[in-house]
Amino acid sequence: MAKTPIPATGKPSRFSALAISSYAITLLGLILIVVASWYFYSRERSGSDADKFTYSIPEKSLGNHLGRSVSAVSEVPVKSKAPVPFAQPRANKDQFADLYPGALLNPKYWSQPEWAGSDPYGGPTIPGEFVPILSTDIFHNFNPNSKATGIRIPSINVDATVVDLGIIDVANERSYETPDNTVGHIPETPNPGQQGKGWFFGHLESFTAGEGNIFRHLPEVADLIKEDPVDIYLQTNDAEFIYRVTTTSQMHEEDLQLTTSNDAQITLVTCWPPRIYDQRIIVNATLIAYRYL
Numbered sequence: 001m002a003k004t005p006i007p008a009t010g011k012p013s014r015f016s017a018l019a020i021s022s023y024a025i026t027l028l029g030l031i032l033i034v035v036a037s038w039y040f041y042s043r044e045r046s047g048s049d050a051d052k053f054t055y056s057i058p059e060k061s062l063g064n065h066l067g068r069s070v071s072a073v074s075e076v077p078v079k080s081k082a083p084v085p086f087a088q089p090r091a092n093k094d095q096f097a098d099l100y101p102g103a104l105l106n107p108k109y110w111s112q113p114e115w116a117g118s119d120p121y122g123g124p125t126i127p128g129e130f131v132p133i134l135s136t137d138i139f140h141n142f143n144p145n146s147k148a149t150g151i152r153i154p155s156i157n158v159d160a161t162v163v164d165l166g167i168i169d170v171a172n173e174r175s176y177e178t179p180d181n182t183v184g185h186i187p188e189t190p191n192p193g194q195q196g197k198g199w200f201f202g203h204l205e206s207f208t209a210g211e212g213n214i215f216r217h218l219p220e221v222a223d224l225i226k227e228d229p230v231d232i233y234l235q236t237n238d239a240e241f242i243y244r245v246t247t248t249s250q251m252h253e254e255d256l257q258l259t260t261s262n263d264a265q266i267t268l269v270t271c272w273p274p275r276i277y278d279q280r281i282i283v284n285a286t287l288i289a290y291r292y293l
Contacts, residue, residue: 130240135264149161193287250280253278
């Protein structure tokens with residue numbers, strides 16, 4: 001028995017190529033609207049978290065933080081023949097009136113000074129192979145032309161090479177090239193160990209250019225230095241230097257200017273916030289020690 005053919009209705013299948021294309025275009029449009037809304041919202045709020053990244057070591061504690069007030073306590077023998085009495089006078093409590101927040105109390109214990117540990121305000125001691133110095137010292141034994149070759153920041157797991165950034169032409173303007181999976185040093189600023197302020201740049205992230213994310217944890221330093229000092233190790237072919245972070249801040253990219261100082265300092269810079277990149281996280285550190293290689 002022959003089958004009777006079903007007459008065509010002329011209606012397109014809902015899964016036809018035209019229908020699928022329409023659905024895809026509609027979905028793509030919705031995605032673009034969401035992404036654009038998120039971008040403009042994030043850009044509008046960019047910079048609103050500047051206070052979060054702004055911190056300075058208290059002025060009265062800065063010397064101790066940099067190891068400038070640390071000195072060995074000498075033992076003085078008792079010359080008196082009279083026995084030392086067991087009953088000692090009561091301590092004058094007024095001398096401890098400014099203990100909280102005390103200049104000699106590690107910041108991690110400021111919220112609960114009665115449970116303070118023994119960690120000194122000054123954090124990790126300088127490694128034995130390094131020589132403590134003042135950032136105002138002028139070095140005569142180091143080659144002032146010895147450029148930075150490496151950088152380490154153990155507290156945020158940074159261990160990278162350093163290169164001098166060249167100047168390139170971009171849209172009829174001359175600017176510094178971006179660091180490609182390295183930390184970039186502005187060559188017109190001082191080299192490690194020299195007086196003045198050396199400037200170093202690194203990427204927070206680099207999705208399109210693929211130039212790495214070496215400074216992805218740099219924004220965390222603002223919180224870390226409230227607990228313990230953060231040390232930055234800069235290496236040249238001749239020596240290695242330790243810089244200790246003293247301040248952090250955030251500013252708009254158009255407000256960033258290269259500045260200098262009267263002592264030996266460095267400044268690390270990365271972009272912020274993620275995907276927007278119109279702000280800059282600034283980390284300043286002061287020289288505290290060196291060693292020959």
